[in-house]
Amino acid sequence: SRALVWMRRDLRCDDHAALYHALRRFEQVYCVFVFDTDILDLMPTREDRRVDFIHASVQALDEDLRQLAAGSGTPGAGLLVRHGSAAQEVVQLAQALAVQEVLTNRDYEPEAIARDARVAGDLQAAGIAFSDYKDQVLLDRDEVLTQQGHPYSVFTPYKRAWLQKLDAFQCQAYPVARYAGHLAALPQGEAIPSLADLGFAPSNLASLKIPTGSRGAQQLLQDFLPRMAAYQEARDFPAVKGVSYLSVHLRFGTVSIRQLAALAVAQARTGCEGAQTWLSELAWRDFYAMILWHHPQVVTQSFRPIYDKVQWDDAPELWQAWCEARTGYPLVDAAMRQLLQTGYMHNRLRMVVASFLTKDLGIDWRAGERFFAQHLNDYDLSSNNGGWQWAASTGCDAQPWFRIFNPITQSERFDPDGKFIRRYLPELAKVPDRYIHFPAAMKPLEQQACGLQLGRDYPQPVVDHGRARERTLMRFHFMKNPD
Numbered sequence: 001s002r003a004l005v006w007m008r009r010d011l012r013c014d015d016h017a018a019l020y021h022a023l024r025r026f027e028q029v030y031c032v033f034v035f036d037t038d039i040l041d042l043m044p045t046r047e048d049r050r051v052d053f054i055h056a057s058v059q060a061l062d063e064d065l066r067q068l069a070a071g072s073g074t075p076g077a078g079l080l081v082r083h084g085s086a087a088q089e090v091v092q093l094a095q096a097l098a099v100q101e102v103l104t105n106r107d108y109e110p111e112a113i114a115r116d117a118r119v120a121g122d123l124q125a126a127g128i129a130f131s132d133y134k135d136q137v138l139l140d141r142d143e144v145l146t147q148q149g150h151p152y153s154v155f156t157p158y159k160r161a162w163l164q165k166l167d168a169f170q171c172q173a174y175p176v177a178r179y180a181g182h183l184a185a186l187p188q189g190e191a192i193p194s195l196a197d198l199g200f201a202p203s204n205l206a207s208l209k210i211p212t213g214s215r216g217a218q219q220l221l222q223d224f225l226p227r228m229a230a231y232q233e234a235r236d237f238p239a240v241k242g243v244s245y246l247s248v249h250l251r252f253g254t255v256s257i258r259q260l261a262a263l264a265v266a267q268a269r270t271g272c273e274g275a276q277t278w279l280s281e282l283a284w285r286d287f288y289a290m291i292l293w294h295h296p297q298v299v300t301q302s303f304r305p306i307y308d309k310v311q312w313d314d315a316p317e318l319w320q321a322w323c324e325a326r327t328g329y330p331l332v333d334a335a336m337r338q339l340l341q342t343g344y345m346h347n348r349l350r351m352v353v354a355s356f357l358t359k360d361l362g363i364d365w366r367a368g369e370r371f372f373a374q375h376l377n378d379y380d381l382s383s384n385n386g387g388w389q390w391a392a393s394t395g396c397d398a399q400p401w402f403r404i405f406n407p408i409t410q411s412e413r414f415d416p417d418g419k420f421i422r423r424y425l426p427e428l429a430k431v432p433d434r435y436i437h438f439p440a441a442m443k444p445l446e447q448q449a450c451g452l453q454l455g456r457d458y459p460q461p462v463v464d465h466g467r468a469r470e471r472t473l474m475r476f477h478f479m480k481n482p483d
């Protein structure tokens, strides 16, 4: 018997749900990854850190599959790699290989669900079965419901129920290696296309030294494990190495969520607050995936429909200033530079810049969400949408509409000595500490003393926070009498 495992955002071969089930049930198992032109063709540029990351991770996965098979005495296995419309390529390949079933790990995004339904239909017409497995998250779809059987829309009770359900079984790794003898040898002449074959140029991923593939993920994990206990205190300070930086690996599945949860649960049980808080972050990830699955309309609409009454401003100049890190608020600008230069942005800063765009500049959260989607290495529809709707106060369990971050006090609290700001805004390197959070407060002589001319070397603030705050309260005023 034969099967094909279609890999998408699960680029590893250890603890892999679909691969495990295929190997257990079938004698010969092939694995395929498709560089999907239905997605790639829509990308605005031909240089993209994510494509680089995937390409490097696909090469590593091919190597890992080869080793796994060789270790089981079945050499010649590896990863089949295609470049084309995934929906078509997978069906054609399944037919060419004469498999009985295509197995894959489940996706929760509306477009992916629709694509998979099409593929399942086409396969069925060819007499081939299609099955999908939970792998991307710990608990999915209807696994965590309220006592009335409804999906949660508030995080804290969701997390309580989620923690209760998260037992040893849910965190257990799938023992793929045990059945690796069923990996099938690849047909002759298979090769992985180069980045250039895909029509892409290398990005700066390698020079950023972002580790790729399963090995890269394990490297980051080993680096984080001794820091997990301090996560609680360190996680909010972007200048400090306080977080795991594993998000891009979770995005592309080069690490198993079960492995991370098992480690966090074990430490959390010892009363370690850092581990408990980190586990909560993994719960947020499941929560937003669950929300997207139950409420696919959030892709374009506010989770709470009443918030679609908000009249956002059309402010192209302010929008450009935000995108180009020229707002005159150093923490916001440093964060946007971090995003543009590296494709990563610290969580605290994602909240700050999202709040700034929506509540200081009055611009629709959907514009910011799209911008993040283009630039984040770890871009994930459910977490990104959840994060933006949280900051804009339109989401489930969001920041209340009348709570508006002050970009200066956020900066004073979370980058107290301006270390992060100076890293990304070298033009402010010589600005004294007491002005680093808001250089616009400097008098001309003080500017001269540190060799900075506002308006020339660094922008004047594009808005006054106090006035912007008032405007936002007015914008949401209808919420005082929502009916």
Ligand code: FAD
Binding pocket: 235, 243, 244, 245, 246, 247, 248, 250, 251, 281, 282, 284, 285, 288, 345, 346, 347, 348, 350, 351, 354, 372, 376, 378, 379, 380, 381, 383, 384, 385, 386, 387, 388, 391
């Ligand atoms: P850690 O602090 O080490 O956390 C571990 C993991 O938990 C993360 O890798 C991530 O998978 C998960 N996680 C942490 N915080 C959150 C959260 N608030 N919501 C959901 N999952 C979380 N995360 C993404 O993975 N992709 C996105 O596109 C994304 N967009 C965001 C947009 C906004 C406006 C906001 C406020 C947050 C967004 N986040 C997103 C969540 C969070 O900022 C990142 O997951 C985190 O910064 C990644 O860094 P890390 O891996 O070092 O996180």
